[in-house]
Amino acid sequence: MLFKQLFENESSTYTYLISCQEKQEAILIDPVLETLERDLSIIKKLNLKLKYAIDTHVHADHVTSASALREILGCKVAGPAKDYLKCRDVNFKDNDELAIGNTVKLKAIYTPGHTNTHFSYTINHRDVKFLFSGDALLINACGRTDFQSGSSKKLYNTIKNIFYKMPENTIVFPGHDYNKNNFSTILEQKKANTLIDDSISVEKFIDNMKKLKLDKPKKIDVAVPKNMDCGN
Numbered sequence: 076m077l078f079k080q081l082f083e084n085e086s087s088t089y090t091y092l093i094s095c096q097e098k099q100e101a102i103l104i105d106p107v108l109e110t111l112e113r114d115l116s117i118i119k120k121l122n123l124k125l126k127y128a129i130d131t132h133v134h135a136d137h138v139t140s141a142s143a144l145r146e147i148l149g150c151k152v153a154g155p156a157k158d159y160l161k162c163r164d165v166n167f168k169d170n171d172e173l174a175i176g177n178t179v180k181l182k183a184i185y186t187p188g189h190t191n192t193h194f195s196y197t198i199n200h201r202d203v204k205f206l207f208s209g210d211a212l213l214i215n216a217c218g219r220t221d222f223q224s225g226s227s228k229k230l231y232n233t234i235k236n237i238f239y240k241m242p243e244n245t246i247v248f249p250g251h252d253y254n255k256n257n258f259s260t261i262l263e264q265k266k267a268n269t270l271i272d273d274s275i276s277v278e279k280f281i282d283n284m285k286k287l288k289l290d291k292p293k294k295i296d297v298a299v300p301k302n303m304d305c306g307n
């Protein structure tokens with residue numbers, strides 16, 4: 076399996092490139108329109124066939140390049156079925172699996188809270204689980220829950236009852252990081268996540284989230300409608 080973590084500076088978004096090296100077939104998770112040219116050139120340089128552009132959710136802070144990638148490379152566009160987007164080719168339900176070539180398998184998991192239709196993805200590689208946690212679990216933080224039908228109670232359940240029950244050596248690859256962290260582990264987050272460690276109560280978490288007082292994302296009024304059309 077080839078794996079590459081890519082970063083977009085303006086929205087601090089991580090995009091993930093994963094491929095099966097036997098068949099040279101690849102996916103991108105959460106590709107960003109601003110970095111389309113970079114992603115195209117990496118795919119070309121590595122001689123990969125992009126099969127799917129996959130989003131974790133309808134982003135509010137950047138526009139997905141899923142549609143553009145489909146137009147240029149002929150890949151399919153995938154994401155959560157609960158978004159009900161006509162522009163997608165593949166609509167994941169909870170626990171759906173997607174083969175990438177013949178050596179990599181991605182599993183889709185319903186992980187609401189940041190938005191009500193948010194999905195995360197896992198890939199088991201050798202003995203290690205890779206968790207692409209989108210904006211549900213970030214490193215020493217988590218996604219906000221104050222718009223797009225977000226719910227702190229649901230996010231608490233997602234993190235405590237889905238993510239924190241995964242093997243402790245699971246590697247967490249988030250959708251964003253604002254502090255130059257690349258990845259973490261479930262063990263580290265259970266011990267050290269200041270918003271939601273393993274011992275926190277739901278009441279305290281809801282209170283933590285209320286106190287965040289974050290600014291409205293700059294691009295939300297443009298990004299959400301565009302992303303509802305897969306970035307067109």
Ligand SMILES: [Fe+2]
Pocket residue numbers: 132133134135136189210218
């Ligand atoms: Fe988000």
